Amino acid sequence: MYKNNSIQWLFTFLGGVVLLFLIAPLAGLVFHSSGTEIADTIADKEVTYSIMLTLATSMIATTIFAFFAIPFSYLLARKLFFGKKIVLGIIDLPIVIPHSAAGIALLTVISKQGIIGKAGGLFGLEFPSSSAGIVLAMAFVSLPFLINAARNGFEEVPERLEKAALNLGASPAKVFFSISLPLAWRSIVSGLIMMFARGMSEFGAVVIIAYHPMITPVMIFERFGAFGLKYARPVALIFIAVCLVFFVLLRYLSNPKKDAIRS
Amino acid sequence: MLSVHNLTLNIGTFQLKDISFQVSKGEYFILLGESGSGKSLLLESIAGLTKPESGQLFMNQNEITHTQIQKRNVGLVFQDHALFPHLTVEENITYPLRIKKISFSKIKESLAELATEMNIVPFLKRYPETLSGGEKQRVALARTLILKPDILLLDEPLSSMDVSLKADLRSMLRRINQKGQTILHVTHDYEEAISLAHQIGVIHNGQIIQTGTPHEVFTHPKNQFVAHFGGIKNFYPATLELGTDHETTKAHLNEHIGIDIFTKHKTTKGFVLIGQKNILLSRTPQPNGVMNQFHGTIKEIVPASMGYEIVVDCGILFYVSISSDSITTFDFKEKQEVWLAFNPSSVRFIPG
Structure with missing residues (x-):
């Protein structure tokens, strides 16, 4: 339709610039890191521990908060209530505020003097400078991604299907688990992956709550500050590679094979 | 149940x-x-x-x-x-x-x-x-x-x-x-x-x-x-008035149109129903003495499953069913002046 159209060439050029901007830093990382550097970094137990800690805390944050966030998203998708717009605004708040500020805000409630800190203390949990604190910081900044994706997913499930299931004798809980949840599952999984990814890459809030134990984004910052680019680069490269492998794997697992009969 | x-x-x-x-x-x-x-x-x-x-x-x-x-x-x-x-x-x-x-x-x-x-x-x-x-x-x-x-x-x-x-x-x-x-x-x-x-x-x-x-x-x-x-188009509210011959009854469909019907009902208000196939349509008036004859203009000719439906405006709209052969024979066209007639016995009165 737009063959030999000059506007199409212009758009292609602009797209190319954007792609180059995204790819260049990553390519720079790869081309400036030698094999020996990478091998040494992989053998560095501090680095591997940090990556494992980052993956684990983000996974735990996603899993724990999914139990609260998914039913809440359903409620937001289905119900109209007074102040709903304010609630939706509050959910998006962590996306729009600086994450270091989010960390400070979070610290006020999870420190020993804070409400959550005091409650945690009753069970022997301390949040600042602990893995539990990292989990909370990651969850705080990444929850909107899960809630919004899941809410969109539930909104796309026709209410008629839920009504049909109720009419066929299902209880509201059964309707949720057998109809709404499976039909919104793809969006929910996307939200879970986004939350996990956002949690893993968080720096600002986590560095305020817990410099140690050290998650990888903090370690990259620390190595860059203390030893310079040469030492931070291989850690960053390995972390990006691990992230990519994880996301590709998660995306693959979340897309069930199309049934031959269905196609 | x-x-x-x-x-x-x-x-x-x-x-x-x-x-x-x-x-x-x-x-x-x-x-x-x-x-x-x-x-x-x-x-x-x-x-x-x-x-x-x-x-x-x-x-x-x-x-x-x-x-x-x-x-x-x-x-x-x-x-x-x-x-x-x-x-x-x-x-x-x-x-x-x-x-x-x-x-x-x-x-x-x-x-x-x-x-x-x-x-x-x-x-x-x-x-x-x-x-x-x-x-x-x-x-x-x-x-x-x-x-x-x-x-x-x-x-x-x-x-x-x-x-x-x-x-x-x-x-x-x-x-x-x-x-x-x-x-x-x-x-x-x-x-x-x-x-x-x-x-x-x-x-x-x-x-x-x-x-x-x-x-x-x-x-x-x-x-x-x-x-x-229900697909019944010639259905009109009517006010009844006993005819002078004491056999037919005049059913007034509006101020200007009154039709002769046979009914034993004594009520004065109700509805009349005329079958679409019971109406005769022609381009010239029927001989004198024919009851229920009205002059009007063809408003619309609509193809139907069994021929055509002709809508005639005589002050009120009458719907007439007609075969494809008849439409060719009589060469009916829209805006044409026509005469329609129907027998009092083909009009049904429903008290209401």
């Missing part, structure tokens, strides 16, 4: 007003109305999906107005079928039994019986998105029937089907009803109502305006809306 008493329901600006009707056990009841007349809403409120403002619903003498949806045993088949897209046909049909934790062997038995009866066996393993409209409708019916509901509610079940599929599904619905299944079916198609219903309720602007057997409703329509809905 089902008894609806003074049901009133408000949804936005739309209202169902004071709806009352009864469906007996084993009966096929059709609610007939235009799109937007509130038919689907009424079904949803009987199924419990929409809460009424006032009124009562009884099922087998037990009040179900506030009974939970899942405990009413009322099976609703939605107009768009509402099949679960993530489940196969088999899983869709057995869904109501699986959630009730019925034994596997009983589920299998019920499925086999229904699938054979409704000719679903060949596509049990397929997903709804791969089915045709007719197949989807059969699956939706089977999924509801597997519950053995007290009453089956059908929302425009034949609306999205072609003619041959409609005939198949009609005979299937008739068979289901003959086996004793009580059915309440809503539609906008009066032919569907005539071919299936034992009883009809005509719904208009959120109110039921007439109930009765198809014969009663379409031979004695209560008002112009019912008549038009």
Whole structure:
């Protein structure tokens, strides 16, 4: 339709610039890191521990908060209530505020003097400078991604299907688990992956709550500050590679094979 | 069986007003109305999906107005079928039994019986998105029937089907009803109502305006809306005046048009109904002495299934059915001046 159209060439050029901007830093990382550097970094137990800690805390944050966030998203998708717009605004708040500020805000409630800190203390949990604190910081900044994706997913499930299931004798809980949840599952999984990814890459809030134990984004910052680019680069490269492998794997697992009969 | 008493329901600006009707056990009841007349809403409120403002619903003498949806045993088949897209046909049909934790062997038995009866066996393993409209409708019916509901509610079940599929599904619905299944079916198609219903309720602007057997409703329509809905176009409110010969009666359709009719009714107000095929149309007046002869202009010539329908404006509109041969012979055209005539014996008076 737009063959030999000059506007199409212009758009292609602009797209190319954007792609180059995204790819260049990553390519720079790869081309400036030698094999020996990478091998040494992989053998560095501090680095591997940090990556494992980052993956684990983000996974735990996603899993724990999914139990609260998914039913809440359903409620937001289905119900109209007074102040709903304010609630939706509050959910998006962590996306729009600086994450270091989010960390400070979070610290006020999870420190020993804070409400959550005091409650945690009753069970022997301390949040600042602990893995539990990292989990909370990651969850705080990444929850909107899960809630919004899941809410969109539930909104796309026709209410008629839920009504049909109720009419066929299902209880509201059964309707949720057998109809709404499976039909919104793809969006929910996307939200879970986004939350996990956002949690893993968080720096600002986590560095305020817990410099140690050290998650990888903090370690990259620390190595860059203390030893310079040469030492931070291989850690960053390995972390990006691990992230990519994880996301590709998660995306693959979340897309069930199309049934031959269905196609 | 089902008894609806003074049901009133408000949804936005739309209202169902004071709806009352009864469906007996084993009966096929059709609610007939235009799109937007509130038919689907009424079904949803009987199924419990929409809460009424006032009124009562009884099922087998037990009040179900506030009974939970899942405990009413009322099976609703939605107009768009509402099949679960993530489940196969088999899983869709057995869904109501699986959630009730019925034994596997009983589920299998019920499925086999229904699938054979409704000719679903060949596509049990397929997903709804791969089915045709007719197949989807059969699956939706089977999924509801597997519950053995007290009453089956059908929302425009034949609306999205072609003619041959409609005939198949009609005979299937008739068979289901003959086996004793009580059915309440809503539609906008009066032919569907005539071919299936034992009883009809005509719904208009959120109110039921007439109930009765198809014969009663379409031979004695209560008002112009019912008549038009039943395909009767020459239906006019009339005021009667006894003729000077004491044999015929003059029925005044408006200030200028009065027609001679034969009736023994003594009432002065009612409706007259003239069959479209009983009107004679010509380009010249009939000989003197012919009763009910009017001069008018052809307003519209509309092709119909058996020839043409000619709309003649004589101060009021008369609808005349005419064969294709006649239209060629008489060379009728729009805006042409014509004469129409009909015998008093072909006019039916309905007191109202």
